[in-house]
Amino acid sequence: MTDALCFALDGVLVQRTRSDAEILRDVFAAHGVDPTDELLATARDSFRRAFEGLEPEPYRQSMAAAVAAADSGADPDAMVATLREETYAGTAVPEAARESLAGLADDSALAVITDGPREWQVGKLDYHGLSDRFDAVVASYDAGAHTPDTAPFERLGERLPAEEYVMVGDSEAVAGARAAGFVPIEYAREGPDLWATIDALL
Structure with a gap:
C-alpha cells in the first residue's frame, strides 16, 4: 500500500x-x-x-x-x-481524477506538491472543490525553491510523515521526486490514461 x-x-x-x-x-x-x-x-x-x-x-x-x-x-x-x-x-478537473481521488483516499494519504505562491495554488483547489481531498499541500514558495529542486519534497516529508512517497507529475517534478527518494510516476498528456494507470498500480 x-x-x-x-x-x-x-x-x-x-x-x-x-x-x-x-x-x-x-x-x-x-x-x-x-x-x-x-x-x-x-x-x-x-x-x-x-x-x-x-x-x-x-x-x-x-x-x-x-x-x-x-x-x-x-x-x-x-x-x-x-x-x-x-x-x-480556464481550468478543469477530469471526472476520472475526481473518481480516482475519492477511492485513493481510502488507502493513502494524499498530497499536492506544486510550483507557485501558496495562496494562488491553493485557490485552484478551492475553486474546484478539491481542497478537502488532500492531507497536505506544499507550494514551491513555501519551500524556497521550485521543482526539480528537492526542497518541496523535503518540506512535504516534514508535513506528512510516511514510510513511502509516490509522486505523480511532469518530468521536472518527477526528477526532483526521484532525487528526494520518492517513487516517481511521470505523466504525459499524450501517453496512457493517467488515472486508469494509477488505479491499476495502486
Whole structure:
C-alpha cells in the first residue's frame, strides 16, 4: 500500500482549457489596456523573472509592468483579481481524477506538491472543490525553491510523515521526486490514461 501519494497540480490534477495568451488578452481588454503582442510579452517576461526568483506577488509585478509599458491608468491589483478569476475559470478537473481521488483516499494519504505562491495554488483547489481531498499541500514558495529542486519534497516529508512517497507529475517534478527518494510516476498528456494507470498500480 502506498503511504503518501503526491500529485503535481497544474497539468495533472487541473488541466487548462484556455491558453495564457487568451486569458491575458481578456484581462487587458477588461481593464482598458490594448492587448498587443508586445504587452503580452512584457507581462510574461516580468512574471517569469519574478517567479523564477521567488519574488513576492509575481502576478502583480506582471500586471504592473504591463500597465507601465502601456502608460495606462489601469489598477494592477484589479487586473490581478481579474487574472485570477479568468485563470481559474480556464481550468478543469477530469471526472476520472475526481473518481480516482475519492477511492485513493481510502488507502493513502494524499498530497499536492506544486510550483507557485501558496495562496494562488491553493485557490485552484478551492475553486474546484478539491481542497478537502488532500492531507497536505506544499507550494514551491513555501519551500524556497521550485521543482526539480528537492526542497518541496523535503518540506512535504516534514508535513506528512510516511514510510513511502509516490509522486505523480511532469518530468521536472518527477526528477526532483526521484532525487528526494520518492517513487516517481511521470505523466504525459499524450501517453496512457493517467488515472486508469494509477488505479491499476495502486
